Amino acid sequence: MIDISDLAKRSGVPASTLRYYEERGLIQSVGRRGLRRLFDEHVLERLSLIALGRAAGFSLEEIGGMFKQGQGVAVDRDKLTEKAEALDQQIERLTMIRDALRHTAKCPAPSHMECKNFRYIVRAAGLGLLPPLDQPPKRSA
């Protein structure tokens, strides 16, 4: 039974964020002392998982969907695996983009558009131009 400032200190997550996470249903307090929230130490683990998800670029909503119905620290393992696969794809994509950057940095073509390699990479990286930029970017670290 720790209070919000302890939790903030121990987790590095600001109290305001902890309240916000509770409001969003990502963590829960186990009771109150007066009007002050009391948390179980398990939320520290939950916060690790949340940080993991955020770092992986998932939204709070998506992360919320990974926890089994409100209780405990259990996560939906299938969803986690799914997310890991999504990350595989993102990594692959970023790898192509990195290669495109490196190529762009060293390719001597006066106009990159004249470089087949550039056009190929850009296309392979799945950036539109001509196919429009779908894939609205989401946050990641």
Next chain:
Amino acid sequence: MIDISDLAKRSGVPASTLRYYEERGLIQSVGRRGLRRLFDEHVLERLSLIALGRAAGFSLEEIGGMFKQGQGVAVDRDKLTEKAEALDQQIERLTMIRDALRHTAKCPAPSHMECKNFRYIVRAAGLGLLPPLDQPPKRSA
């Protein structure tokens, strides 16, 4: 000399975004017919580079910083290389995070915090808990 709607069609980037990019100094029109902007075809290449940068997770401001002072299509190659290296790190990080997700999905420990492996991975991935979450996330695809 193409007008904004042609450019929008050819690039897949909405006209409103093109105006916004011009305002932000990421692209420029070469003149006006009446009050309508006229663009050079080179902006198509510039837009590819912008899309590339956005996909790599860089802000418009950062991307703006990659172009040599306003003119042409030239990019600052050093900055590009720098960004490629930043991407290398991000890829490495995401790889660890992906591994952490996969581990979390299959690790049978009742509480992940009791699993050394989990604690190690989370720590290695550079998510705070105890070291606080610095690295304010930025956008990427």
Next chain:
DNA sequence: CTGCCACTTCAAGTCAACTTGAGGTCAAGC
């Protein structure tokens, strides 16, 4: 018992990257 102050709620602000809307302009087709 009293007062402090960390906690509370709720509303509003912030930031990035756009989009939307209102109101205005003007090149071109008839």
Next chain:
DNA sequence: GCTTGACCTCAAGTTGACTTGAAGTGGCAG
């Protein structure tokens, strides 16, 4: 010459993840 409608500008709205601020409350040290 007039209408049309795509384009213009500028201000305001949107979304996600928070932060900040004002105003209120109540546990606990003295």
